[in-house]
Amino acid sequence: xxxxxxxxxxxxxxxxxxxxxxxxxxxxxxxxxxxxxxxxxxxxxxxxxxxxxxxxxxxxxxxxxxxxxxxxxxxxxxxxxxxxxxxxxxxxxxxxxxxxxxxxxxxxxxxxxxxxxxxxxxxxxxxxxxxxxxxxxxxxxxxxxxxxxxxxxxxxxxxxxxxxxxxxxxxxxxxxxxxxxxxxxxxxxxxxxxxxxxxxxxxxxxxxxxxxxxxxxxxxxxxxxxxxxxxxxxxxxxxxxxxxxxx
Amino acid sequence: xxxxxxxxxxxxxxxxxxxxxxxxxxxxxxxxxxxxxxxxxxxxxxxxxxxxxxxxxxxxxxxxxxxxxxxxxxxxxxxxxxxxxxxxxxxxxxxxxxxxxxxxxxxxxxxxxxxxxxxxxxxxxxxxxxxxxxxxxxxxxxxxxxxxxxxxxxxxxxxxxxxxxxxxxxxxxxxxxxxxxxxxxxxxxxxxxxxxxxxxxxxxxxxxxxxxxxxxxxxxxxxxxxxxxxxxxxxxxxxxxxxxxxxxxxxxxxxxxxxxxxxxxxxxxxxxxxxxxxxxxxxxxxxxxxxxxxxxxxxxxxxxxxxxxxxxxxxxxxxxxxxxxxxxxxx
Numbered sequence: 180x181x182x183x184x185x186x187x188x189x190x191x192x193x194x195x196x197x198x199x200x201x202x203x204x205x206x207x208x209x210x211x212x213x214x215x216x217x218x219x220x221x222x223x224x225x226x227x228x229x230x231x232x233x234x235x236x237x238x239x240x241x242x243x244x245x246x247x248x249x250x251x252x253x254x255x256x257x258x259x260x261x262x263x264x265x266x267x268x269x270x271x272x273x274x275x276x277x278x279x280x281x282x283x284x285x286x287x288x289x290x291x292x293x294x295x296x297x298x299x300x301x302x303x304x305x306x307x308x309x310x311x312x313x314x315x316x317x318x319x320x321x322x323x324x325x326x327x328x329x330x331x332x333x334x335x336x337x338x339x340x341x342x343x344x345x346x347x348x349x350x351x352x353x354x355x356x357x358x359x360x361x362x363x364x365x366x367x368x369x370x371x372x373x374x375x376x377x378x379x380x381x382x383x384x385x386x387x388x389x390x391x392x393x394x395x396x397x398x399x400x401x402x403x404x405x406x407x408x409x410x411x412x413x414x415x416x417x418x419x420x421x422x423x424x425x426x
Numbered sequence: 427x428x429x430x431x432x433x434x435x436x437x438x439x440x441x442x443x444x445x446x447x448x449x450x451x452x453x454x455x456x457x458x459x460x461x462x463x464x465x466x467x468x469x470x471x472x473x474x475x476x477x478x479x480x481x482x483x484x485x486x487x488x489x490x491x492x493x494x495x496x497x498x499x500x501x502x503x504x505x506x507x508x509x510x511x512x513x514x515x516x517x518x519x520x521x522x523x524x525x526x527x528x529x530x531x532x533x534x535x536x537x538x539x540x541x542x543x544x545x546x547x548x549x550x551x552x553x554x555x556x557x558x559x560x561x562x563x564x565x566x567x568x569x570x571x572x573x574x575x576x577x578x579x580x581x582x583x584x585x586x587x588x589x590x591x592x593x594x595x596x597x598x599x600x601x602x603x604x605x606x607x608x609x610x611x612x613x614x615x616x617x618x619x620x621x622x623x624x625x626x627x628x629x630x631x632x633x634x635x636x637x638x639x640x641x642x643x644x645x646x647x648x649x650x651x652x653x654x655x656x657x658x659x660x661x662x663x664x665x666x667x668x669x670x671x672x673x674x675x676x677x678x679x680x681x682x683x684x685x686x687x688x689x690x691x692x693x694x695x696x697x698x699x700x701x702x703x704x705x706x707x708x709x710x711x712x713x714x715x716x717x718x719x720x721x722x723x724x725x726x727x728x729x730x731x732x733x734x735x736x737x738x739x740x741x742x743x744x745x746x747x748x749x750x751x752x753x754x755x756x757x
């Protein structure tokens with residue numbers, strides 16, 4: 180197995196606060212790594228450092244062995260790295276289908292062909308397939324802003340998969356999603372992971388979701404890695420119980 | 427195609443036919459105003475692209491109209507054809523617009539407005555003070571009107587058709603652009619640049635493009651403005667024109683394709699219609715604009731859009747109610 184993502188000694192401070200304080204880990208191809216920890220422990224900041232939204236104060240990020248530290252998010256996306264955000268980030272005025280086409284269009288052709296070529300960049304079929312896959316069929320033409328919160332969350336996740344990414348970082352995909360939809364989401368993520376060999380890193384507070392989906396779990400506390408291991412190992416780790424899971 | 431689509435096409439055909447046929451009976455002044463409407467619509471479409479679609483505030487569109495107008499005035503009065511001036515104006519405005527886009531990569535909203543405002547003032551000073559090029563406050567007069575495929579456009583009606591034809595071509599190009607992936611990327615830029623970036627959209631390049639293309643359309647409008655008035659001096663290209671164009675976009679409906687058409691109609695024609703009120707017309711005009719923006723901050727087309735959205739919601743909830751009652755009455 181090869182490491183899709185290698186993170187070495189990432190640090191990020193805001194003023195006097197060390198939000199991320201020397202985190203190292205790697206993710207193997209096809210793995211689903213869960214990232215858990217109390218609020219404010221630096222999970223999202225770590226994501227932002229990996230993805231180029233923030234420049235880390237120190238450390239190195241490699242994707243497929245290539246150093247990508249400090250690269251712009253759009254360039255990283257071009258390398259097959261995609262993400263979802265903790266707060267909803269769909270384009271409310273565009274239809275569900277347009278949102279998905281938008282999410283994939285920069286992976287088709289070049290600037291010129293995107294100007295002179297077809298208006299959907301040849302992605303209508305792929306978008307509709309994704310819509311079907313995430314069970315949003317009847318909503319294809321609706322403006323994304325009119326969807327329920329849970330449906331928008333599904334769309335948000337679907338958008339992250341449009342470019343056929345190798346690595347997807349999901350920031351709280353289950354937050355605010357009802358139980359039925361949650362089962363759907365988990366099912367869909369697992370299917371993409373197995374069929375497309377896509378690798379995931381998932382930040383989530385819903386323990387049931389994390390423990391059943393992830394192959395490995397990393398626990399963070401106060402900007403550092405507290406423990407890494409299989410879901411069972413992590414659940415039994417006294418330090419983790421103390422810091423996060425509770426008795 | 428639905429009945430609504432057919433209705434839209436029929437409406438479009440009628441409007442275009444009317445724009446061609448009705449002005450045949452207009453006098454010189456009427457044709458001048460209508461040509462001015464076509465020219466200002468082109469400039470406002472450019473600003474609508476930059477501001478309405480891509481969400482980048484610009485108070486410099488009037489300056490680009492000025493650059494286009496001076497390019498046309500200087501070149502055609504030296505015997506060069508208008509089409510050459512058009513090429514120069516497009517390239518020049520595209521390049522300057524691209525450069526003006528750079529501040530937009532660092533600052534947004536009212537900060538960006540100030541940067542573009544400064545540029546607008548700078549351009550005005552160049553028009554006024556660089557006598558060797560622009561003839562300063564005396565301006566350039568006797569600007570010739572072009573021959574198009576051997577047809578002279580010296581008379582008002584043929585020149586109006588030239589303006590209308592140019593508006594037609596620009597409209598088709600802009601329509602194509604906003605429906606292309608570029609148009610979608612512009613909207614993404616306006617609605618959520620952070621998310622756009624994470625989806626691989628090079629927001630930097632698209633921001634610069636939005637500025638450059640919008641400015642180039644200002645230049646196109648300028649190259650028609652010069653032969654329309656046949657006299658160019660710095661005054662019409664002061665900050666007031668940029669503000670006027672901004673108002674056209676906002677009043678018509680920013681981010682709507684037909685917004686600039688309506689906005690320019692109101693800004694160019696309404697003052698003429700209100701002329702009978704003599705001294706009061708500017709006041710009435712101002713009050714009308716204020717009331718409109720209180721009632722609908724998204725402009726005239728915003729009202730229409732809201733009405734359509736409401737109808738859709740009502741239709742959808744009616745469908746849901748029917749489905750629900752069927753479920754409840756099912757055995």
